[in-house]
Amino acid sequence: MQRLLTLCVLCFIAVASFASNATSLDDYLPDDVTYNPDIPTPQQVLGYEVGEWHVRPEQLVRYMEILAEKSDRFTLEVTGYTHERRPLLLLTVTAPENHSNIEQLRDQHLALADPKRKGNPDTAPLVLYMGYSIHGDEPSGSNSALLYAYYLAAAEGEKIERVLKDTIILLDPAYNPDGLARFAQWANQHKSINLVSDTQHREHVQPTPRGRVNHYWFDLNRDWLLLQHPESRARIANFQKWKPNVLTDFHEMGTDSTFFFQPGIPSRKNPNTPDENVRLTQTLAEGHAAALDEQGRLYFTEEAFDDFYVGKGSTYPDVQGAIGILFEQASSRGHAQDSINGLLEFPFTIQNQFTTSLTSMYGAHANKKWFLDYQQRFYDDSMAAAKKADFNGYVVGDETDPARLHEMLNILRQHGVQSYVLTDDLKLNGVTYQADHAAYIPLEQPQYLLIRAMFMNQKSFKDNTFYDVSAWTLPHAFNLNWATYDGRRIKIADQAWQPTTTPNHDLAADAYAYAFEWHHYFAPKTLNRLLQAGIHVRQANQAFTASTSAGDYNFTAGTVVVTKAYQQQDWAKVQQQLAAITAETGVTVHAISSGLTPRGMDLGSRNLAPVKPIQVMMLVGNDANMYEGGEAWYYLDRHVGVPLSMVDTDRFGGFDLSRYTHILMVDGRYSNLSKRDAERLQQWVRDGGVVIGQQNGARWLSQHDILAAEFVNSDEFSKKFPTAGLTFADQDHFYGQRRVAGAIFELELDATHPLTFGYPRATLPVFKDSLNAMVVPEQPFVTVATYRANDPLLAGFAASQNREVLAGKAAIIAHRHGRGRVIAFTDDINFRAFFWGTAKLLSNAIFLADQVTPSLSDEENAAEAAAEAAESAH
Secondary structure, X not given: OHHHHHXXXXXXXXXXXXXXXXXXXXXXXXXXXXXXXXXXXXXXXXXXXXXXXXXXXXXXHHHHHHHHHHOOOEEEEEEEEOOOOOEEEEEEEOOHHHHOOXXXXXXXXXXXXXXXXXXXXXXXXXXXXXXXXOOOOOOHHHHHHHHHHHHHHHEEXXXXXXXXXXXXXXXXXOOOHHHXXXXXXXXXXXXXXXXXXXXXXXXXXXXXXXXXXXXXXXXXXXXXXXXXXXXXXXXXXXXXXXXXXXEEEEEEEOOOOOEEEOOOOHHHEOOOOXXXXXXXXXXXXXXXXXHHHHHOOOOEOOOOOOEOOOOOOOOHHXXXXXXXXXXXXXXOOOOEEEEOOEEEEHHHHHHHHHHHHHHHHHHHHHOHHHHHHHHHHHHHHHHHHHHHOOOOEEEEEOOOOHHHHHHHHHHHHHOOXXXXXXXXXXXXXXXXXXXXXXXXXXXXXXOHHXXXXXXXXXXXXXXXXXXXXXXXXXXXXXXXXXXXXXXXXXXXXXXXXXXOOOOOOOOOOOOOEEEEOOOOOOHHHHHHHHHHOOOOOEEEOOOEEEEEOOEEEEEOOOOEEEEOOOOOOOHHHHHXXXXXXXXXXXXXXXXXXXXXXXXXXXXXXXXXXXOOOOOEEEEEXXXXXXXXXXXXXXXXXXXXXXXXXXXXXXXXXXXXXXXXXXXXXXXXXXXXXXXXXXXXXXXXXXXXXXXXXXXXXXXXXXXXXXXXXXXXXXXXXXXXXXOOOOOHHHHHHHHHHHOOOOEEEEEEEOOOOHHHOOOOOOEEEEEEOOOOOEOOOOOOOOXXXXXXXXXXXXXXXXXXXXXXXXXXXXXXXXXXXXXXXXXXXXXXXXXXXXXXXXXXXXXXXXXXXXXXXXXXXXXXXXXXXXXXXXXXXX
């Protein structure tokens, strides 16, 4: 019945045939409505027809501003700004009379998503979130938004006016303006009068960073759940404000493809997504197919793309009573490109996205009652399921570092999930969750399924092939203690958690020294800011107890001490700057009254060594992994305050290495680096530099005898997977089994090692998406962390055969090399910027590298120990 209803409605949509070289607005627009001549066309504002050039964000913004001025169907708001300060727009489009009571209509709609209220699906408005081009180099989406916006403003007739009367359309024309700007500039600057379709033409081959990513080289389509970027935070605020019924996510794929729309592969949907969600998606798909059939377009469904990771735009709505729809258009990656299907031109790609924008809107409207009723039942069913769950909620906490806990709770809050701070200590599974340092997340709230998805710890799956990650468990990412709670009573705050500013702490003016511990996430930023201010700072390589204004305090290894001695500026100015910096970072400062300590080293000890200023460089370019480079840049820039120098690998042989104290090599091939470059880098390390390798960056260091550690041979993994008897049809499953599908593993740390200072436990969750691992060296003292010996998998998919090989292998190794240091990580320690638990390892590798004293030579280590003993014996 629903199928017939949808097809009957769509039969009235007469979509014009479209020539591949069309440049006229009439070639795009359906002719079953009339168009208001008072509404400016894109060509009248931009000076060119849609598809002739790639629209730049500022042009897109201007056109939307003009439509909002000219059409009483539109209101426009700026909901945020990108890293590059481009505005993030949201246009609310509906019938003119609805704007006068828009908040009342929004409230009627939100009542459907609140089980405590009796919303009415018969009278509540349908809400659609129409969003475009979260990958900036997939521009057919944002360019089709020009057409869709014009259609919404100018189309006249009973059909469109009936939709606008009882529908609120939220139009987000560019999910990623910074990336769109980068790609539009690239494509436009290489456009010829005579379009060049050669696939090898420069227009179609972007350098790093590609337009796909935002300012910091992040894939924003992986940030819907994680909310580490302003674009995502603004978008999710809009989503939670309105709780739409449908959200569109327009993408592009390989040039030789056709056109894809969901449903995707049935076996790869998130287990928290209801089956009815798929049926609704299929109903809309019938409308897309009908329109594309009429145009003679090729398309496919259910053969690609998973719906498992809830942090993607097409999946995030699915666990919140909405329908997320992924569209993937074969990309011209410029203005025209050859493909196996013939010449693919930019206007052709835009037309498919525009067509399915219309079918999404009309198809949802034709099934308005079903969508609204489904949304209400979804939240009612969620609350019922929460009441039947075998536990009541989650407890998370960490008394050592408020920053990691607060960031996780803030992510939950932005998604409409309520958390409550514990007001009394609670012991679960041998762990004490301290009052004010832990929170309780009850299951019995409307976002029940989203909560379960955020805390999902699944390890086995019906389908082991993943397009993206298989685990993203938030408390693991933030290295927090966590447990399920099934008790009847728990002492918690009356009000849900809200972010608060850290109160300023006045520093005792007569202090001998000041100290703060290293366990706070922003301790490295505090230290770096002090160094940048020219303040003399020392860092402890062992624990000690000192007398403070509040009594004796036990300081852990890694504690940073600001002494009155050796300052090159007035002590009062030092105190003033310290107070200002720590007020900003939230780090707690202790005032020490004497250099003579009750226990442990005194403050004049050689074990409390001065910290030297740093100058960090990272190798980037087409040889280095763009995403990991962006993650490191983001962390060091935003969370530590380091002005990171980024140098392309093809320039390595021609610049001055001596100005840098640290060089970072993230995952990459580094094929541009020659043998001479490797020798030059090795000499720089021997002269005192610190090189830090991550994933295949570390492997490159090993291959060039800079890192004295051996990587596990790939044969050890492949021989675990016999190939006898396999058929051609077994390929996907075979290779899916062999890869680590973005899982979370557990590391066992040497808690005494300087690179683990500030970590609260001897275990640490780490994100793993490769088979990289190192053989544990026979030489002691250089292995910082290994994968847990007893099955290291915490969450996600990794075949048991791979886990057997990885168990007990080295994940972090650090050693001296001449006067310098070499530090190797086999994993991405700052994955997507939300793995705050491991991110600080990079700061440790920078600020605590001098504390790494062992080399791979017994003779060198013995000589070093003898020299130290001799110095102490004088």
